[in-house]
Amino acid sequence: xxxxxxxxxxxxxxxxxxxxxxxxxxxxxxxxxxxxxxxxxxxxxxxxxxxxxxxxxxxxxxxxxxxxxxxxxxxxxxxxxxxxxxxxxxxxxxxxxxxxxxxxxxxxxxxxxxxxxxxxxxxxxxxxxxxxxxxxxxxxxxxxxxxxxxxxxxxxxxxxxxxxxxxxxxxxxxxxxxxxxxxxxxxxxxxxxxxxxxxxxxxxxxxxxxxxxxxxxxxxxxxxxxxxxx
Amino acid sequence: xxxxxxxxxxxxxxxxxxxxxxxxxxxxxxxxxxxxxxxxxxxxxxxxxxxxxxxxxxxxxxxxxxxxxxxxxxxxxxxxxxxxxxxxxxxxxxxxxxxxxxxxxxxxxxxxxxxxxxxxxxxxxxxxxxxxxxxxxxxxxxxxxxxxxxxxxxxxxxxxxxxxxxxxxxxxxxxxxxxxxxxxxxxxxxxxxxxxxxxxxxxxxxxxxxxxxxxxxxxxxxxxxxxxxxxxxxxxxxxxxxxxxxxxxxxxxxxxxxxxxxxxxxxxxxxxxxxxxxxxxxxxxxxxxxxxxxxxxxxxxxxxxxxxxxxxxxxxxxxxxxxxxxxxxxxxxxxxxxxxxxxxxxxxxxxxxxxxxxxxxxxxxxxxxxxxxxxxxxxxxxxxxxxxxxxxxxxxxxxxxxxxxxxxxxxxxxxxxxxxxxxxxxx
Numbered sequence: 001x002x003x004x005x006x007x008x009x010x011x012x013x014x015x016x017x018x019x020x021x022x023x024x025x026x027x028x029x030x031x032x033x034x035x036x037x038x039x040x041x042x043x044x045x046x047x048x049x050x051x052x053x054x055x056x057x058x059x060x061x062x063x064x065x066x067x068x069x070x071x072x073x074x075x076x077x078x079x080x081x082x083x084x085x086x087x088x089x090x091x092x093x094x095x096x097x098x099x100x101x102x103x104x105x106x107x108x109x110x111x112x113x114x115x116x117x118x119x120x121x122x123x124x125x126x127x128x129x130x131x132x133x134x135x136x137x138x139x140x141x142x143x144x145x146x147x148x149x150x151x152x153x154x155x156x157x158x159x160x161x162x163x164x165x166x167x168x169x170x171x172x173x174x175x176x177x178x179x180x181x182x183x184x185x186x187x188x189x190x191x192x193x194x195x196x197x198x199x200x201x202x203x204x205x206x207x208x209x210x211x212x213x214x215x216x217x218x219x220x221x222x223x224x225x226x227x228x229x230x
Numbered sequence: 231x232x233x234x235x236x237x238x239x240x241x242x243x244x245x246x247x248x249x250x251x252x253x254x255x256x257x258x259x260x261x262x263x264x265x266x267x268x269x270x271x272x273x274x275x276x277x278x279x280x281x282x283x284x285x286x287x288x289x290x291x292x293x294x295x296x297x298x299x300x301x302x303x304x305x306x307x308x309x310x311x312x313x314x315x316x317x318x319x320x321x322x323x324x325x326x327x328x329x330x331x332x333x334x335x336x337x338x339x340x341x342x343x344x345x346x347x348x349x350x351x352x353x354x355x356x357x358x359x360x361x362x363x364x365x366x367x368x369x370x371x372x373x374x375x376x377x378x379x380x381x382x383x384x385x386x387x388x389x390x391x392x393x394x395x396x397x398x399x400x401x402x403x404x405x406x407x408x409x410x411x412x413x414x415x416x417x418x419x420x421x422x423x424x425x426x427x428x429x430x431x432x433x434x435x436x437x438x439x440x441x442x443x444x445x446x447x448x449x450x451x452x453x454x455x456x457x458x459x460x461x462x463x464x465x466x467x468x469x470x471x472x473x474x475x476x477x478x479x480x481x482x483x484x485x486x487x488x489x490x491x492x493x494x495x496x497x498x499x500x501x502x503x504x505x506x507x508x509x510x511x512x513x514x515x516x517x518x519x520x521x522x523x524x525x526x527x528x529x530x531x532x533x534x535x536x537x538x539x540x541x542x543x544x545x546x547x548x549x550x551x552x553x554x555x556x557x558x559x560x561x562x563x564x565x566x567x568x569x570x571x572x573x574x575x576x577x578x579x580x581x582x583x584x585x586x587x588x589x590x591x592x593x594x595x596x597x598x599x600x601x602x603x604x605x606x607x608x609x610x611x612x613x614x615x616x617x618x619x620x621x622x623x624x625x626x627x628x629x630x631x632x633x634x635x636x637x638x639x640x641x642x643x644x645x646x647x648x649x650x651x652x653x654x655x656x657x
Contacts, residue, residue: 054558054651074646075562082560093555093654097246102239109239110560158560 001162001193002028002051007060009046020046022216023060028195030161033188035196035204038213045166047213048197052085052164053077065161082110086155086192088184090167092147094139100126100150101135107158125153129183145176152183156192163187165196169203181206235572244573247545258541259581261534266582266626269527270589270618276519278600278616283512285614286434291334291371291468295479296437296503297486298464303498307491315490315499319453319460325467325485331478334370337465339363339452340438341419350404350445351417357403359396360439361418363452371466372433374441377401379412379427386448392455394418395427397442418445421455437464464501475506531633535578539637542574546641553645554653563646570645574638575631582630586623593617 004026010019020043028034038044049055050062053069062069065084072080086107087093094103101122108118126132129149139147148168155163165184169177181203188194196207204210210222248255302313322337341361342349348356369381377398386393394416396404405411411425423445431441452458467482469475483500486492492499546553553566593616600613645653 049651052558054654055649074557074650075564077650078557078560078562078565081558087558093551093558095552095555097242098239102242106556107559109237110556110562110565115237115239154559 001030001032001065002026002195003061003063005061007047007050007057007062009043009050009055009057020216021050021057024213024216024218026211026218028193030193031188031191032209033185033194033196033207034209034211035198035207036211036213037197037199037204038219039199042213043216044197044213048164048166048195051162051195052087053081078110082107082158084160084162086158086160086163088148088151088155088163088165088168090170092139092144092151092171094147094150094154096139099136099138100131100142103139103150104153104157106154111158122153122157125157126150128156129153143176144172145179148172148176148180149183152180152187156187161193163192163194165194167198168196169198169200177203240569240572243569244576247549247573248577250548251541251545254541254544255577258534258537259577261537262531262578262630263534263581263585263588265527265531265534266585266630267589268530269523269626270586270623271592272523272527273520273618273622274589274593274596274616275613276516276523277618278596278613279519280516281616282612282614283516286612287509287512288432289373290433290435290505292505292509293473293475294371294466294468294505295475295482296464296466296505297479297482298501299490300498300501302492302496304493304496306493306496309491315492317462317465317486317490319462321486321489322462322465324489325482328485329478329482331470331473332482333468333470334367335465335467336365336368336371337449337462338365338368339449339458339461340463341452341456349419350400352404352414355404357400359400360444361452362439362444362446363449363458364446365449368466371468372431372435374429374431377428377430378410379425381427381429382446382448387450390451390454391448392421392423392451393426393447394423395429395446396425397440397444397446398428398430399440399442400445401428418447419456423447476504479504528629531582531629534581535633535637538574538578538634539640541577542570542638542641543644545573546570546645550645550648550653550656554650554656557650558654566646567642570642571635571638574641575634578630578634578637579627582627582634586626590618590623 004024007021007024008019009021010017012018024043024047036044036047046055050057051064053064053072056071064080067080069080095106098106101119104125105118105122108121113121123132123135126135129152131146131149131153134142134146139150142150163184168184169180172180177200184194184196185206194207196203198204205224207224210224212219212222297317299315299317302309302311302315305311317337322335325332326335339362341363348358350357350359364382365387366382366384374381379395381395382393385391396411396416401411404416405414411428414425415422416425417423453460467475469478479502483502484494486500487494487496556566596616600616
């Protein structure tokens with residue numbers, strides 16, 4: 001699913017050059033649920049952004065689903081993001097003036113699907129995350145856990161193969177965090193590849209593989225004992 | 231990627247972002263509104279002046295010229311400078327025979343008007359009015375509408391009939407309202423004339439006297455009755471179709487100079503007005519007014535549009551994070567550019583359309599007021615029918631849409647130039 005070879009990325013800020021990723025090699029199979037851990041400044045966010053085609057890289061190769069992601073036009077990148085990747089963010093990133101239903105339907109809107117049809121699909125995804133009664137509520141009327149479930153439904157709706165979650169439980173309490181992780185696990189079991197960036201130990205323990213980043217390289221990989229779902 | 235303008239989500243986005251900045255949006259929209267409003271008002275006022283002046287000229291033969299005798303300006307053939315000369319009947323006859331380009335030639339005599347008392351009397355009614363001796367052709371140059379009877383005809387001229395045609399004001403003074411004046415006798419400068427017609431002038435062009443207060447009689451009658459010999463005070467003529475009067479005017483003047491011993495280089499001896507040239511000048515004036523209107527109007531509009539561009543920049547800046555989310559979810563740059571430009575066009579067109587609407591309403595109101603003032607008898611009103619043409623309105627709307635699109639381009643390009651991740655990180 002994901003194939004990264006000798007990936008380098010630096011940020012140039014005036015005269016200072018900040019070398020963030022210093023030759024990352026990463027291989028993730030389809031259907032895996034992987035977490036990326038590391039202290040701040042380890043390059044895990046940068047890696048996730050490159051994985052999500054939100055940022056470019058300097059050296060090396062990155063292939064997603066067999067397609068080389070390199071020097072893409074923004075239009076093509078937008079289409080790849082739309083079709084192949086679902087995003088879950090720490091701060092949910094729902095659009096404030098759209099209802100839960102409209103937020104979930106958004107990727108289909110960018111795909112060009114008609115309103116009636118996409119709202120029908122969105123409703124079925126809201127049902128999957130158990131928020132059907134909240135379909136016509138604005139994000140401001142929902143709790144953090146609910147918002148994150150809306151965001152997960154939105155990430156799933158375009159049927160992407162890869163879900164990227166950036167600290168998906170960072171803004172949630174423990175109980176809600178576990179609920180969200182259970183949901184993500186269900187999604188994984190339905191066949192999606194998941195990559196979760198986190199700095200919470202217990203969250204990473206719920207994944208199949210933990211990739212530890214340190215100073216821009218992969219330090220080591222761990223395979224947690226599969227914990228029983230809470 | 232396919233974008234539907236009919237999708238409610240498309241408009242929801244526009245509406246919500248404009249709603250977030252209500253006051254700023256309103257003030258910006260007001261700039262455009264005011265620009266187009268001013269453009270419409272100015273164009274309408276210019277048009278009203280144009281219409282009003284054209285109405286004053288209505289039906290006047292524009293391809294015509296007027297010529298009269300002045301004191302000479304140069305000594306010539308033993309004559310001193312400053313000699314008083316006259317155009318004679320023989321000059322008119324000569325011109326008729328020798329200038330084939332002339333279509334109508336109408337000599338005129340202007341009878342005297344007693345300044346100390348009333349020179350026109352009918353029973354106990356009397357008034358002081360100007361007297362013109364004219365040919366039937368004059369009506370071809372400066373048209374009248376006959377209210378009663380007829381104008382001077384050929385037989386009047388040949389038989390030197392003592393008949394007269396009176397202006398509407400003369401009628402008002404000498405006759406009772408609704409009284410039929412035809413066949414009634416009036417005394418003009420001591421001589422009795424039969425009234426055969428009453429007229430309303432079509433134009434506001436007057437020579438020497440207001441036509442409404444003038445009595446017209448056959449040229450030959452006036453010449454004989456009041457002892458003018460063979461003198462002609464002035465004459466007017468039109469050129470045949472397709473020949474500019476400016477081409478034959480010098481020829482006529484040259485003939486007059488030759489026949490009356492006036493120096494060929496004398497620029498004062500023969501007085502002349504070329505109506506065609508006057509018309510041309512007038513039309514330049516109106517072109518000037520129109521150009522000025524558009525320059526000022528478009529300038530104001532441009533200021534408004536720059537305001538729109540400005541507010542769009544602010545909106546885009548405030549929505550950077552949101553645009554980042556949209557891009558992460560797969561919104562293409564084209565989609566985002568379309569969204570922002572549509573927003574800008576929507577704002578300009580809506581406010582511009584309101585300005586257009588209000589401008590037209592104000593012009594219509596002004597038109598009604600002018601109309602009422604005219605009906606109330608204010609015939610000196612120089613303005614008439616202040617309206618803008620449909621094409622002007624459509625051009626203004628097209629300009630708005632184009633300007634709106636241009637105003638949206640800078641903010642739109644700024645929104646997509648940023649990397650998706652930077653937009654997403656912006657809080």
